[in-house]
Amino acid sequence: MDLWFTEYYTKNARFSIKIDKHIISLESEFQRIDVFDSYGFGRILALDGYLMLTEKDEFIYHEMMTHIPMAVNPNIHDVLVVGAGDGGVIRELTKYNYINKIDMVEIDKLVVDVCRKYLAQTACKLDDLRVHIYYEDGLKFVRSKYNEYDLIIVDSTDPFGPGEDLFTKEFYGNCYKALKTEGILINQHESPYYPNDALAMQKAHKKIKSVFPKALVYQAHIPTYPSGHWLFGFASKxxxxxxxxxxxxxxxxxxxxxxxxDLHKGCFALPNYVKELL
Ligand code: AG3
Incomplete structure (x- = not known):
């Protein structure tokens, strides 16, 4: 019998990956966590049925969230990562030996435990001595921070469920306050393609724009995320x-x-239908 993992994008569109082996399914206080081995995409992680990463293409997402800001400000020493329990962003950040401190705030400890055990490809640097993990709500965590970070990377889930607070104006305002004068905020910004995702992206962008003097959007092609066309937010002081x-x-x-x-220079150029949403 064939086993398939399917994410439903809309009533009329879905994406399926053929599964070789079911590794584990757990229910945390916050969400359902599933890990599978797939035929075409290696090991995959899903939260509440939404695909978070595949071993085959996670490098695209994690590199684009990390190296874009790192290449803009060569003096990034203190970093906060919000969410990102799988460790992919942390792995990329640890490539910079001049980063002193990486705080990571993840609401769900079980995601981190599962990734440590089953997703070594992304979780491999979570024990780097510069990494400090806080199992807390991201919004609460940034509320008490002031002028502390050069870079904040928000690697959240979609804007509903446990990640919802990370798409609010209050959260973005607190990030602004937590950043130093050269500070940069990067967030995963959903897809512009399917109407619900586009609306979420548009709303988030509007809020970020009302808080940060500079707010831009850049894109990458991520085969296993809805529509494959994925956006990121770049905001700075x-x-x-x-x-x-x-x-x-x-x-x-x-x-x-x-x-x-070259890609850095090109990825801020957006299609017209996306520009119209911003
Ligand atoms: N962050 C979530 C990306 C959103 C995916 N959405 C979806 N499949 N509907 C991914 C975490 C990787 N570190």
Whole structure:
């Protein structure tokens, strides 16, 4: 019998991956956690039935969330990562030996435990000495922070369920306050394609724009996320992702499979139908 994992995108569209082996399913205080081995995409992680990552294409998402801001401000030393229990963003950040501190705030400890055990590809750097993990609500955590971080990366789930608070104006305002003057906020920004996702993206962007003087959107192709066309938010207190691009990034010798400087310059160019939403 064939076993398939299916994520429903709309009433009329869905995406399925053929499953080789069911690894584990657990119910945490916050959500359902599933891990499978698939034929075409390696091991996969789903939360509440939504695909969070596959081993095959997670590098695209995690590199684009991390190296874009790192290449804009060469003086990023203190970083906060919100969500991201799988450790993919942390793995990318630890490639920079001049980062001093990486705080990670994840609401669901069970996600981290499961990823440590079953998703070594992303969780491999969670024990780096610079990483401090807080199992708390992200919104509550940033409320008490002031002028502390150079970079905040919000690797959340979709804007409903446990990740909902991370799409509020209050959260973005607290991130602004928690960032230093050269601070950058990156967030996963959903897809512009299917109407519900586009609306969520549009609402989030509006809120970010009302808080940060600079708020832009960039894109990447992620085959296993809804529509494959994925957006990220870049917000800052002044730094411009193209104008302030550090030409010395290449000399750091950071190894990436997706990100490069040409792509950095190109990914802020958006299709007309997306521009109209912003
Ligand atoms: N962060 C969530 C991306 C949203 C995916 N949405 C969906 N499949 N409906 C992914 C976590 C990876 N670190």
């Amino acid at each position: 002044g730094l411009d992702p193209i104008g302030d691009l550090n030409t010395g990034w290449k000399t750091l010798g950071i190894k990436t499979r997706y990100y490069n400087t």
